[in-house]
Amino acid sequence: MIDIHDVSKIYQMGNVKVAALQNVNLTVLQGEMLAIMGPSGSGKSTMMNIIGCLDVATSGRYVLEGEDVGQMNDNQLAEIRHSKIGFVFQTYNLLPRATALSNVEMPLMYGDGHNRRTRAMEALYKVGLHNRALHRPAELSGGEQQRVGIARALVKNPSILLADEPTGNLDSKSSDEILTVLQRLNRDEGLTVLLVTHEANIAEHADRIVSFHDGQVVNDVPVTSPLIAGATVSAKRVDS
Amino acid sequence: MNFFTTFFTAMDALNSNKLRSGLTLLGIIIGVSAVITLMAIGRGAQESITSRIESLGTNLLFIRAGATNQFGFAGAQGSAANLTLEDSQALIDPILAPSVGSVAPETQLRGQLVYQRENTNTRLIGITPEYLLVRSFEVEEGQSITPTHISMAAQVIILGPDVVEDLFGLREPIGQTIRVNGRDFEVIGVMKSKGSGGFGNQDDQAYVPISTAYYRLGTQRTPQGEISVQTVNVQVRDDDATDAAVDEINSILRLRHRITDEDDFTITNQQETIEALEETTNTFVVFLGAIASISLLVGGIGIMNIMLVSVTERTREIGIRKAMGAKRRDILSQFLVEAVLLSLTGGFLGVALGLGLTQVLDGVKFGSTTFNTSFSTNIAVLSMAVSGGIGLFFGIYPAMQAAKLHPIEALRHE
Numbered sequence: 001m002i003d004i005h006d007v008s009k010i011y012q013m014g015n016v017k018v019a020a021l022q023n024v025n026l027t028v029l030q031g032e033m034l035a036i037m038g039p040s041g042s043g044k045s046t047m048m049n050i051i052g053c054l055d056v057a058t059s060g061r062y063v064l065e066g067e068d069v070g071q072m073n074d075n076q077l078a079e080i081r082h083s084k085i086g087f088v089f090q091t092y093n094l095l096p097r098a099t100a101l102s103n104v105e106m107p108l109m110y111g112d113g114h115n116r117r118t119r120a121m122e123a124l125y126k127v128g129l130h131n132r133a134l135h136r137p138a139e140l141s142g143g144e145q146q147r148v149g150i151a152r153a154l155v156k157n158p159s160i161l162l163a164d165e166p167t168g169n170l171d172s173k174s175s176d177e178i179l180t181v182l183q184r185l186n187r188d189e190g191l192t193v194l195l196v197t198h199e200a201n202i203a204e205h206a207d208r209i210v211s212f213h214d215g216q217v218v219n220d221v222p223v224t225s226p227l228i229a230g231a232t233v234s235a236k237r238v239d240s
Numbered sequence: 241m242n243f244f245t246t247f248f249t250a251m252d253a254l255n256s257n258k259l260r261s262g263l264t265l266l267g268i269i270i271g272v273s274a275v276i277t278l279m280a281i282g283r284g285a286q287e288s289i290t291s292r293i294e295s296l297g298t299n300l301l302f303i304r305a306g307a308t309n310q311f312g313f314a315g316a317q318g319s320a321a322n323l324t325l326e327d328s329q330a331l332i333d334p335i336l337a338p339s340v341g342s343v344a345p346e347t348q349l350r351g352q353l354v355y356q357r358e359n360t361n362t363r364l365i366g367i368t369p370e371y372l373l374v375r376s377f378e379v380e381e382g383q384s385i386t387p388t389h390i391s392m393a394a395q396v397i398i399l400g401p402d403v404v405e406d407l408f409g410l411r412e413p414i415g416q417t418i419r420v421n422g423r424d425f426e427v428i429g430v431m432k433s434k435g436s437g438g439f440g441n442q443d444d445q446a447y448v449p450i451s452t453a454y455y456r457l458g459t460q461r462t463p464q465g466e467i468s469v470q471t472v473n474v475q476v477r478d479d480d481a482t483d484a485a486v487d488e489i490n491s492i493l494r495l496r497h498r499i500t501d502e503d504d505f506t507i508t509n510q511q512e513t514i515e516a517l518e519e520t521t522n523t524f525v526v527f528l529g530a531i532a533s534i535s536l537l538v539g540g541i542g543i544m545n546i547m548l549v550s551v552t553e554r555t556r557e558i559g560i561r562k563a564m565g566a567k568r569r570d571i572l573s574q575f576l577v578e579a580v581l582l583s584l585t586g587g588f589l590g591v592a593l594g595l596g597l598t599q600v601l602d603g604v605k606f607g608s609t610t611f612n613t614s615f616s617t618n619i620a621v622l623s624m625a626v627s628g629g630i631g632l633f634f635g636i637y638p639a640m641q642a643a644k645l646h647p648i649e650a651l652r653h654e
Contacts, residue, residue, distance in 0.1 A: 049648055052563070054562075054563060054647045054648050054651075055648055074567075074568060075567050075568065078562065078565055078566065078567040078568075079565070079567070081562075081563060081564070081565045082564065082565020082566075083565070087563050087564070089651075093556070093559075093560045093563075093651065095557055095560065097252070097256050098252075106560075106561070106564060107564035107565055109245050109249070109566075109570075110561075110564065110565045110566045110567065110570055111565070113242060113245065152564070156565070
């Protein structure tokens with residue numbers, strides 16, 4: 001599904017060249033839930049931007065569902081972002097003026113745009129926010145805003161969901177809600193999920209953890225028994 | 241991205257900052273309404289000048305006698321007594337001059353008019369019955385000059401309204417006898433006022449039969465003893481026959497005057513006079529329009545300014561949209577449509593305001609001048625189009641700035 005081969009990304013900072021990624025190899029399979037870990041500056045965000053087609057690698061090959069993304073121009077990249085990739089951001093990045101529904105509808109403006117309202121409602125339904133569709137972001141809690149963000153990523157039926165620190169701004173209860181949604185999408189609907197985080201207990205929810213350090217993959221291990229989000233909460237409920 | 245989506249997105253963005261959008265609109269509104277109002281004032285002035293010339297009559301040609309030339313000293317145009325009453329009659333010829341409609345010869349002299357203790361000096365015009373028709377005069381009261389008056393060289397006179405006022409005040413002039421250059425004349429009519437202005441006061445003159453002017457009041461004769469006239473007014477049969485009429489008159493008169501080289505008469509075309517004046521006044525109208533356009537330009541710069549601010553403010557939004565798959569042209573069209581929407585709305589409201597101002601100013605007295613305004617649909621459509629163009633022109637740069645933002649940098653923007 002994702003095949004990254006010998007990818008490097010080099011930034012020119014004045015006279016100094018900084019390598020954010022160095023000869024990275026990474027393969028992600030269809031239906032996998034993958035966590036990317038690493039301290040800040042390790043290159044995990046750069047990796048995410050390249051996978052998300054927001055940026056292109058300086059060298060190496062990136063093949064996404066059989067298409068060589070490295071050779072594409074701006075418009076083709078936009079096309080790929082539109083058809084295959086759903087972004088979830090740490091800071092939600094919702095449009096403050098628009099309602100939850102309009103926010104979810106927004107990506108559909110850039111495609112065929114049929115039944116936008118219905119499709120947006122369906123996406124909100126999947127994250128359980130269909131009854132708050134007409135609220136503006138300011139009227140929603142952090143967790144709810146992030147669920148709107150997930151709905152917005154889902155509405156185009158992407159091949160991959162890229163979540164960059166989706167729980168970074170949330171308390172543990174909301175984090176758990178978000179992880180529940182992500183896990184359910186991965187397990188029930190077979191959506192490939194890439195999760196960037198620096199918290200180990202979040203990463204433990206994935207099937208596999210790839211660790212970055214100084215622009216290189218230092219560790220790539222499967223998780224033997226992934227944590228199930230929502231389980232602890234319901235377990236506590238059973239206890240009490 | 242389809243047009244309606246872009247349109248509503250732009251409406252939404254403009255709506256979210258009403259004060260700012262409103263102030264930007266105001267710049268365009270002022271510009272467009274200034275263009276429309278000033279052009280309307282200019283056009284109005286132009287039309288009133290044209291209508292004054294046309295009050296002389298329409299489709300007119302004036303034939304004037306040539307200048308005297310004695311031992312190389314040229315006299316004034318019309319001073320030569322070589323245009324005759326017979327000449328003017330010869331022009332009424334359906335075969336040789338099919339384009340000539342009516343012909344009205346005239347001869348002018350000064351006269352001292354006396355009624356009881358009042359007297360006035362005015363211009364006397366010797367006319368034929370056709371004169372009133374050709375020069376669009378109307379008798380307000382009494383009767384006009386008839387062919388009988390001409391054949392009898394009757395001592396009758398029609399007075400202009402200003403002359404009536406000088407001699408009679410509020411008294412009834414019809415049927416009274418006045419003395420003109422020492423002879424008794426009966427007042428048979430009063431002309432309707434044409435208003436003064438531009439080309440001599442057409443109300444301050446009096447009209448006598450052309451034969452009377454010749455036999456009783458003693459105007460010039462030709463060396464052959466014919467009655468000379470200074471001007472022959474010719475009304476052309478219809479608008480586009482003017483050139484043909486000039487040719488026909490030329491050949492008839494050259495034949496009659498046995499001319500082989502230079503004409504001893506001149507033909508002036510009223511239409512040419514109007515065109516020459518219109519050319520002059522056009523410069524004036526364009527000048528007014530140019531001044532007003534400066535404010536439209538300033539309005540356009542206002543749009544550009546606000547769009548640049550808007551792009552900076554919404555950098556993050558642009559980043560989000562790009563991450564969601566918006567292409568460069570999607571972002572470009574979004575901002576461009578906003579700019580054009582602003583300028584077109586401004587243009588529309590400006591036309592409305594300009595139309596209102598044009599109506600209000602029409603006929604308003606300002607000092608000694610009266611505004612005459614003439615609203616022109618062409619100008620309105622043109623300024624709408626220009627304001628749309630201004631939106632495009634000044635909107636394209638900010639929109640391009642927005643479109644070329646890098647999605648990652650735009651997303652990082654606070």
